[in-house]
Amino acid sequence: VWVVPDFAGGVTHTNTYTHPLTTRNGYLMTIATLTNVSKRYPGIDRPALENLSLSIMPGSIVVLVGANGSGKTTAMEILSGLREADSGSVVINGRKVVPGGQHRYDIGVQLQEGGLPQRLKVKEAVRSVSALYQDPGPVDSILHQLGLTDRMNQMVDRLSGGWQRRLDIALACVGRPQLLILDEPSSGLDPMARAEMWEFLRSLRSRGTAVLASTHDLTEAEAFADRLLLLHQGKLLLDGTVPQVLASAGGEWRIRLTEASDQTEAFLRNRGERPLRQGENISVVGERHHLERLSRDIDLERAAGGLSYSDLLSGPIRLEDVYAYAANLTPTASTSGGSS
Numbered sequence: 001v002w003v004v005p006d007f008a009g010g011v012t013h014t015n016t017y018t019h020p021l022t023t024r025n026g027y028l029m030t031i032a033t034l035t036n037v038s039k040r041y042p043g044i045d046r047p048a049l050e051n052l053s054l055s056i057m058p059g060s061i062v063v064l065v066g067a068n069g070s071g072k073t074t075a076m077e078i079l080s081g082l083r084e085a086d087s088g089s090v091v092i093n094g095r096k097v098v099p100g101g102q103h104r105y106d107i108g109v110q111l112q113e114g115g116l117p118q119r120l121k122v123k124e125a126v127r128s129v130s131a132l133y134q135d136p137g138p139v140d141s142i143l144h145q146l147g148l149t150d151r152m153n154q155m156v157d158r159l160s161g162g163w164q165r166r167l168d169i170a171l172a173c174v175g176r177p178q179l180l181i182l183d184e185p186s187s188g189l190d191p192m193a194r195a196e197m198w199e200f201l202r203s204l205r206s207r208g209t210a211v212l213a214s215t216h217d218l219t220e221a222e223a224f225a226d227r228l229l230l231l232h233q234g235k236l237l238l239d240g241t242v243p244q245v246l247a248s249a250g251g252e253w254r255i256r257l258t259e260a261s262d263q264t265e266a267f268l269r270n271r272g273e274r275p276l277r278q279g280e281n282i283s284v285v286g287e288r289h290h291l292e293r294l295s296r297d298i299d300l301e302r303a304a305g306g307l308s309y310s311d312l313l314s315g316p317i318r319l320e321d322v323y324a325y326a327a328n329l330t331p332t333a334s335t336s337g338g339s340s
């Protein structure tokens, strides 16, 4: 059961989703579990993570989104055992994660600042990482899928940022990881390379690998996530499938009024709507027909001189709308999350 806070109505409700790997007695196989993980960096007032709980199932792509500084990298570093939490527990494949622990053999990690050996050729880097494992994965196939085959003789430090990123991801996969932890794997990749990268991750997932990947690209998150996690100021605000998360703002449609006046906001409130103001813009989320009717009424009211805005945009709800709504949650409504 994943808990999705219904912030439109302010009531927490639960949505059920049966993962294909649910056992007959209802238990879900998990590859990784974080329980009540908190972390505060010295000298920084706000915790980087606060009571973060989540579990990751094999054969799923879990996408972590959140604004700069929301705690994504910290969560991934703690899950990888590269950083210690102040409190809470982290378990991978039944083993407690400790720095340098045995869990390392179950995971592949690509962090934002890749630790690639710069003074090697690509093929030498691949060979030296493969040598660390008794039974390395299908290296040729990994390199091919990530488009690296033609670059094997290039020096690593001569690769562009995007190619280094691809090599970093390839190296993270060499040890046949059961869990891949990727911090912004698509950043710096051109659109074709992004598509190839996600296709590659989906091929791993179909063989049972779990992937935890962060991104700032919400369109990408919406397209490829089996499950979405939204972190906000170190807390898990939303956790669910894409449809669950999209539904949690309270409707399948949204209108957005740009450069909208305070009278416009008051007009909406008087009609019982729950407008969300972000700077000069106002959004309303709801049911499509209702919002289409509302749009016509807003237009008429503007024609009558009662309110002002520069544009009215109407369309299906997108993750960025949900994100904006979720980030405006009151703290009490935002503490739900995690999974069981």
Ligand SMILES: Nc1ncnc2c1ncn2[C@@H]1O[C@H](COP(=O)(O)OP(=O)(O)OP(=O)(O)O)[C@@H](O)[C@H]1O
Binding pocket: 041, 042, 044, 047, 048, 066, 067, 068, 069, 070, 071, 072, 073, 074, 075
């Ligand atoms: N080594 C560090 N020392 C002190 N504070 C840190 C350190 N690393 C991160 N922080 C702080 O912890 C918070 C979470 O940072 P983190 O890098 O985990 O966020 P993020 O979501 O990955 O951000 P981004 O999207 O910018 O990569 C931020 O406030 C950040 O400034």
